Amino acid sequence: MALIKAQNITKDYQTEEVVVHALQDVDFEIEPASFVSFVGPSGSGKTTILNLIGCLDKPSAGNLRIADTDVIGLDRKNSAAFRGKHLGFIFQDFNLIPVLTVYENIEYPLIMVQNVAPQERKERITRLLAAVDMTDQAHKYPHQISGGQKQRVAIARALVTNPALVLADEPTANLDSQTAHAVIALMKKMRDDFGTTFIFSTHDTKIVSEAEVIFRLEDGRLTGKETKGGTKP
Amino acid sequence: MRNLFKIAIRNLIRYKRRTLLTASLITIGVVFVLVFVSVTGSFKAMMIGQITDSMLGHLQIHRKGYVASIDNLPLNLNMKPQAYAKVAAALSATPAVESFSPRIKFGGMFSNFAETTSIRLNGINPDQEFRTVPLLTSRISEGKKTISRGEILVPTLLAKGLKVKLGDAVVIVATNADGSVNGKQFIVSGILESATGPGGRDGYIHIEDAAEVLRMPDAEVSEVAVRLKDFSHLPAVVKQLESKVADEVSKEGRPMFEVHSWEQLSPFYHIARMIDLMTFFIKIMLIAIVLISIMNVMIMAVYERIREIGTIAAIGTLPGKIRSMFIIEGLCLGVVGAIIGDLIGIAVVMIINLIGIHFDFAQQKGMLLTAALQPADLLTVSVIVIIVAVAASLQPAFKASKMEPIEALRHV
Numbered sequence: 085m086a087l088i089k090a091q092n093i094t095k096d097y098q099t100e101e102v103v104v105h106a107l108q109d110v111d112f113e114i115e116p117a118s119f120v121s122f123v124g125p126s127g128s129g130k131t132t133i134l135n136l137i138g139c140l141d142k143p144s145a146g147n148l149r150i151a152d153t154d155v156i157g158l159d160r161k162n163s164a165a166f167r168g169k170h171l172g173f174i175f176q177d178f179n180l181i182p183v184l185t186v187y188e189n190i191e192y193p194l195i196m197v198q199n200v201a202p203q204e205r206k207e208r209i210t211r212l213l214a215a216v217d218m219t220d221q222a223h224k225y226p227h228q229i230s231g232g233q234k235q236r237v238a239i240a241r242a243l244v245t246n247p248a249l250v251l252a253d254e255p256t257a258n259l260d261s262q263t264a265h266a267v268i269a270l271m272k273k274m275r276d277d278f279g280t281t282f283i284f285s286t287h288d289t290k291i292v293s294e295a296e297v298i299f300r301l302e303d304g305r306l307t308g309k310e311t312k313g314g315t316k317p
Numbered sequence: 318m319r320n321l322f323k324i325a326i327r328n329l330i331r332y333k334r335r336t337l338l339t340a341s342l343i344t345i346g347v348v349f350v351l352v353f354v355s356v357t358g359s360f361k362a363m364m365i366g367q368i369t370d371s372m373l374g375h376l377q378i379h380r381k382g383y384v385a386s387i388d389n390l391p392l393n394l395n396m397k398p399q400a401y402a403k404v405a406a407a408l409s410a411t412p413a414v415e416s417f418s419p420r421i422k423f424g425g426m427f428s429n430f431a432e433t434t435s436i437r438l439n440g441i442n443p444d445q446e447f448r449t450v451p452l453l454t455s456r457i458s459e460g461k462k463t464i465s466r467g468e469i470l471v472p473t474l475l476a477k478g479l480k481v482k483l484g485d486a487v488v489i490v491a492t493n494a495d496g497s498v499n500g501k502q503f504i505v506s507g508i509l510e511s512a513t514g515p516g517g518r519d520g521y522i523h524i525e526d527a528a529e530v531l532r533m534p535d536a537e538v539s540e541v542a543v544r545l546k547d548f549s550h551l552p553a554v555v556k557q558l559e560s561k562v563a564d565e566v567s568k569e570g571r572p573m574f575e576v577h578s579w580e581q582l583s584p585f586y587h588i589a590r591m592i593d594l595m596t597f598f599i600k601i602m603l604i605a606i607v608l609i610s611i612m613n614v615m616i617m618a619v620y621e622r623i624r625e626i627g628t629i630a631a632i633g634t635l636p637g638k639i640r641s642m643f644i645i646e647g648l649c650l651g652v653v654g655a656i657i658g659d660l661i662g663i664a665v666v667m668i669i670n671l672i673g674i675h676f677d678f679a680q681q682k683g684m685l686l687t688a689a690l691q692p693a694d695l696l697t698v699s700v701i702v703i704i705v706a707v708a709a710s711l712q713p714a715f716k717a718s719k720m721e722p723i724e725a726l727r728h729v
Contacts, residue, residue, distance in 0.1 A: 140631060140723040161635060168633020175726070179628040183327035195320050197633040241632070 085152070086113040087248060087281055088137060093146035095132050095304075106132040107143070107304045114297070116248065119275050120283045121295030128301040130285035131253055137283065138171060138251045139163045151248050168197035172242030172280070174252035174271075178234040180226040180241075187213070187222040190240045198245055212240040215277065216270060232263035236270060243274055250274075252284035256291055268294045321638070325645040328618065339614045340654045343702060346606040347658020348665060350698050353599050355666045355688040360676075361592045363684060369579050371452035372519075374418070374542030376555055376578045378404050378562065383539065384577055390422050390437065392494040395537035400565070400573060404541055407561045413554045415546045418442060418449035421527040422539040425491035427471075427520070429479045436475060437519045438489065440527020440536070449544040453521075459483055460507030468506035470521040476508045483508070489522070493532045501530045551578055603698070604705050607654070611647050611709035618646060619713045626717050627725025636718035643714035644707055651706025655699040662698075666690050 095107040107129045114120055122130045135141040136148060139155050140163075148156055151170050158166055167173075180189045190209050194200040200208070213219045216236040221229055229237070235255060242250045252271070256264030268291055271282050286292055300308040329336045369375050379387075383394040396404065401419060408417045421440035426433050443464045447453060454462040457470060460483045464470055469489070471481055481487060483505055490500040503522060511517025528536040545554055555578050562574040580586040619626070626639060666688045674686040 135723055138631065140721075140726075164630065164633050164635050166633075167631065168635075171633070173628075173631050175628065177624075179624065179726075181324075181625060181629070183324060183331050192629075193632055196629070196638055197635075245633075 087116045087118075087151060088112070088114040089147075089149045090136075091147040093133075093136065093143045093148060095129075095136065095141070096144045105304050107136075110146070110304075110306045112299060112306060112309070114281060114283065116281055117275060117279045118281050119272055119294075119296040120281070120299065121292055121297070122283070122285045122299045122301055123287065123292045123295075124301035125287060127303075129304040130287075130301055132304075133301070134251050134253050134283065134285055137249070138173065139167050168193065168245065170248050172245060172247040172250040174235070174238045174242050174250060174255045174284075176254040176257045178226070178231070178238050178258075180234055180237055182226050185223050185225055186218055186229065186237050189226070189237055190244050193241060193245045208244055208246075209240075212244055215274065216240045230263075231259055232266065235259060235263075235267050239267070239270060239274060243278060243280060246278070247280060249281045249283065252282065254286055255284055256286065256288060261290070264288065264291060265294075321641050321645050322649070324642055325649055328622075329646060329649055332618070332621075335614055335617070336650065339610045339650055340657065342610045343607050343651065343654025343706075344658040344661060346603045347655055347698055347702060348662045350599055350603045351658065351662030351690060351694065352665050352669070352688075354596055354694050354698070355662075355690045356669065356674075356686065357592045357596060358691075358694070359686055359688045361589050363686070364585060365579070365589060367452065368583050368585050369548075370450055370544075371456055372450060373579045373582055374449050375545045375548060375551055376543045376558070376576060377582060378408075378541040378543065378558065378574055378576050379539070381567075381572050381575050384575060384582070390424050390539065392423060392531065392537070392539075395421065395494075395539050396541075396574075397537060398535040401536075401538045401541070403565055404538075404562065404574060407558065408541070408543060411554065411557065411561070413545050413547065413550055413557070415544045416445060416448035417541050417543045418445040419524065419536070419538040420446070420540050420542060421524055421531065421533075421536060423491055423527065423531060425489050425530070427475055427479070428488045428490065429481050429485065430488065432479050434475060434479060435518065436472075436489070438491070438527065439519060439521050440524040441521055442524045446521075446542075449542050456510045457507040458510050460505070462507075464506060464521055464523055466523045466526055467502075467504060468523070469503035470507040470509045471505050472509050472511060472517050472520055474511070474518060475520070476505070481505055489530055491530050494537075495532075497532070499530055499532055501526065600698070600701065604701060607651065607702050607705040608709045611650055611706050612712065614650065615643060615647055615710045615713035616716075619643065619717045622717075623720065623725045623728040626720050627722045627728065630720065630722035631726060640714045640718035643717050644710045647706045647710025647714070648703065651703040654706070655702040658702070659695050659699060662695075663690060 090110060090112050093107055093110040097104040097106055122133055124130055136143055137150065139158065142156055153166065155166060181192060184192060187209060190212060191205060194205045213222055216239055218233060218236055221233060226234055256267055259267060272294065274280060275282050292298060296312050298310040299306055380394050380396050386394060408414050418441060423438055425436055425438055427436035458473065469487060485505045486502055487505060488500050488502050490498060492498050524536055545551060555576055559576045562576060563572055565573040567573050630639060669688045675683045676686060
């Protein structure tokens, strides 16, 4: 069964004078444990579609089911609860909490979003710190580590709650080419290790090639889907 | 909850200068209020003490209607001996009463054989009077600190005006209740400072001499001054005594006695009320300082952390927790400001007492101000600061919790 099922998704934004059609009749399905990318030029609707899947926004029309839940019908509080339980986020600017250490940033969702027991928290964080190779940096603050390291911490924070799906909007935009590939490779490894579905948006053609399923967007319409070697279970 | 505090405290430390400025502002406000409360409170207590302990007593009992005509010192409204006996019995049976003193008050003429002037006289039983108003002796600037039969304590104003000295003979002439006039010679045994400043014309003689001058076979008491064991119980004791003497009614069925606390008898009560009012307004100023400074700093905190709010909201932090995060920041600022303010306030009060501030009140010169901070004052001011700090954080906290994560994340 598909993890995400989107049917006739439309998203319009009303500006002062005109209506902007950000997405028009978009249909797609995403299977569990897949490594997916939405690609397209600026303004094509990549971020909009990720915001909708991330339950941060609601479509103007259409149906959207994630993990067998009609997310459009969720109110503000339930949307937050759904995000906390099923979704992980990786941001372009890393968005780590500056007053918390690397360890505490990863721990944050386990304490503030889910109520995970201390022992299990420690086990999960230790495992993820090792997986993203940040064990040595655990007690540093975000301003004490590099951009690539920040993004690895962000990946660990996104995965620590064992979400079904991790969304990453332009996760490599602020990284150099080598670090960007390393981050994408890490995300893919995490998908392999934890079976988590990763969806990311990018306009970097080199990065796009890393994705196993590619949805192409143009002017708010889905113009193509490419599958490379199938999705891994 | 521990983590909410951890994040809040770290965010406060993150903006050190702003946090320091805000906490300092609150601290200064708390110190100012505490010093004001302690100094004015001590001044008020000393002022009330002077008035009650050297003249009025904590409360007084009169025959009904006496206080309304008190300026005339009406002899026809004195208590008959049987009536006084009832009052004395009621007072003796009241455990809260430490002592009481019957007084015969009357107006008369004071003569040094060459000149004559008017005088207000208090016939007292010295033992009872000095127990009830113990500071009366401190008002005797010259002469014996007591009074015996045939002696008079002359107010300093009269003594100076009529050039009367200790040991001089003077004559008191007074009109009796039946309209006849009587006189008696006295020896000046002491010069008495006024409790309330220049103009005091109250002299003291023995109660039996007063009865003799007024040709009373038995002393007819004008008023009974009462001292309580604990001044703070005054309102309750007044009520208690009112209910006790309420049973005593005249032949016409009207109440025979009236009970008044010092507040109802002295205009200085209004000064005490003004001090209370000033303290109240100073507290309002403190509330304004805390409210404005914390609201300002929390609005800034929310504005500066919009993207962070968007991030934590996006990863699933519920609005209630986001709200709590900011309220706890305000709470911490209030607690820190209150604690430091309390400590500095206590230190300043101790320094004031070490330096020793002297002031004059009425005829009392060089009184030492003993500033004291009551635990209740510290608690009240701290609780006010903390509650206001939390209240000031509510609006910014609600604003943060209501932010749409998608808009917050877009914020630059």
